[in-house]
């Protein structure tokens with residue numbers, strides 16, 4: 605199985621962690637998703653990583669789908685099968701994915717070559733930081749981070 609990914613991608617790290625926990629070998633194919641010629645374009649219409657290509661050549665995305673796909677393979681189950689327990693794990697995953705979306709949005713707003721310095725929005729980055737720092741999070745134990753994350757500006 606090939607995992608098209610980039611090493612900094614937090615979504616790819618989630619998939620790689622799950623595969624490692626299950627002892628599943630993954631061949632990493634490192635790509636630059638922001639390169640219009642990236643091979644990912646032919647595999648995932650969203651042009652995002654991670655993207656898993658299985659033994660039959662079928663492509664799977666996005667990371668929650670890949671995690672489900674890999675979890676169904678031999679090895680310890682990491683996603684419970686019982687409905688309520690499963691939904692609670694999926695909620696944690698949705699929260700983690702949302703935080704990673706916010707982090708990636710901040711990063712791209714700061715460095716994406718398609719924007720000029722004048723087009724970069726500090727207000728948009730601040731909005732995303734509210735999520736990363738947890739200021740919008742409810743106090744329910746299921747949705748609270750173990751430790752607060754705070755921004756470190758260079």
Ligand SMILES: N[C@@H](CCC(=O)N[C@@H](CS)C(=O)NCC(=O)O)C(=O)O
Nearest residue numbers: 613614615637652653654666667668
């Ligand atoms: N919901 C997707 C998000 C994946 C994602 O945003 N990947 C980023 C890299 S960390 C990407 O490929 N961005 C390229 C783009 O937005 O065009 C998932 O869970 O796999």
